[in-house]
Amino acid sequence: MSSDGLLVETSSPATAISPSNTVPKWDNSRDEWLSDEPELESDFHRDQIDLLLRLMRWYWRNRNDVYFSGNTTVYYDPDQRTNRNFRGPDIYVVFGAEKRLRNSWMVWREGGKYPNVVFELLSNSTAKVDRTTKKELYQNEWKLPNYFWFHPETKEFQGFALVDGQYQEIQPNAQGQLWSDQMQLFVGVHQDEMLRFFSTTGELILLEEEEERSLKESAQEKLEEERSLKESAQEKLEEERSLKESALQRAE
Numbered sequence: 001m002s003s004d005g006l007l008v009e010t011s012s013p014a015t016a017i018s019p020s021n022t023v024p025k026w027d028n029s030r031d032e033w034l035s036d037e038p039e040l041e042s043d044f045h046r047d048q049i050d051l052l053l054r055l056m057r058w059y060w061r062n063r064n065d066v067y068f069s070g071n072t073t074v075y076y077d078p079d080q081r082t083n084r085n086f087r088g089p090d091i092y093v094v095f096g097a098e099k100r101l102r103n104s105w106m107v108w109r110e111g112g113k114y115p116n117v118v119f120e121l122l123s124n125s126t127a128k129v130d131r132t133t134k135k136e137l138y139q140n141e142w143k144l145p146n147y148f149w150f151h152p153e154t155k156e157f158q159g160f161a162l163v164d165g166q167y168q169e170i171q172p173n174a175q176g177q178l179w180s181d182q183m184q185l186f187v188g189v190h191q192d193e194m195l196r197f198f199s200t201t202g203e204l205i206l207l208e209e210e211e212e213r214s215l216k217e218s219a220q221e222k223l224e225e226e227r228s229l230k231e232s233a234q235e236k237l238e239e240e241r242s243l244k245e246s247a248l249q250r251a252e
Contacts (some may be wrong), residue, residue, distance in 0.1 A: 001023065034234045036227065044152035045090070045121045050074055051207075052091055055197055058208040067097040074115065076107040076142070088139065092120040093183065098171040119195075122151040135160070139167050146182045150195050157189055175202065 036193040049070045056068045061174060070091045077085040092115035094105065107114055120130045129150050138144035139162065147167065148159040159178040160167035170178040177188030177198055185205065197205040 010033070020223075040229070043121070045123070046151045048121055049090055051194055051196075054207055055205055056093070059197065059205055064099045065097065066093065066095050067099055067102070067105075068093045069102070072102070075104055076114065078108050087134070089115065089118040089143040090121045092118040097164065097181065115144060117146040117180060118144055118148070119149075120149045122149055122156060127151070135167065139165075146180050148178065148180075149189060150189075152194070155189055155193060157195070159187065176200075177184070 002189045045178075053068065053070050060066050060068075068091065071088060073086055073088045074092065077237065079085070079185060094110075094113060097110060099101045105115070105183045115130070120126075120134060122130055135147065138147050139160075143162060143165070145162050146159065148157075157178070159170040159180070160169050161181060162168075172178055172188075173186065175186075175188060177186035179186055183197070184200070186200070186202070187195060187199060190196040196197075200228060
């Protein structure tokens with residue numbers, strides 16, 4: 001997604017990469033700044049963000065201590081209204097945070113808590129910033145424990161874990177999945193070529209509708225199995241009856 005808020009060096013004088021030159025509005029009713037993020041770059045980006053958020057929503061449905069969001073702003077500097085010092089990760093996860101709806105994430109109003117995990121979706125126009133400027137920010141200022149990037153079209157996928165203040169590349173397992181010690185889940189490109197989550201035993205984490213479909217299919221398979229067993233038992237009874245009748249006929 002587009003860079004959003006920091007001044008970056010280009011071939012021309014440094015400029016703020018943002019959808020507008022206006023600062024985010026203050027929402028007095030909620031005492032939160034509204035997000036200031038550009039529109040998503042493609043259907044690939046939209047679908048991938050939507051998929052991961054739906055997975056998180058269902059997987060953590062019984063937890064009230066985790067907050068996650070997509071394409072909303074993380075404000076980490078109270079003075080950003082003048083220096084535009086903020087970022088908008090494509091997806092971020094914060095553990096130990098109240099689960100409630102927010103306009104944005106304001107670090108200083110959340111007890112100084114930064115995200116635990118960030119996912120950035122690369123594009124040809126943002127890949128360089130995601131691999132350099134954002135990576136440095138997440139490592140050095142945010143102290144972000146887990147950082148992943150994924151290109152929805154080329155399938156480039158990489159992850160980093162913060163070790164002693166420096167990012168170390170997360171090595172993939174035999175299935176090409178990367179371990180997130182923060183989420184306690186593996187992250188990998190599934191057969192449908194979209195980023196998905198996997199359990200510690202390698203099982204695919206399902207969406208709500210996928211889980212419901214799986215349960216229905218399992219129930220249907222159980223019914224079919226029971227029906228098959230009944231039919232087999234009935235056939236056995238018929239066979240035994242036939243043998244008895246044959247024996248009686250021979251005795252006569």
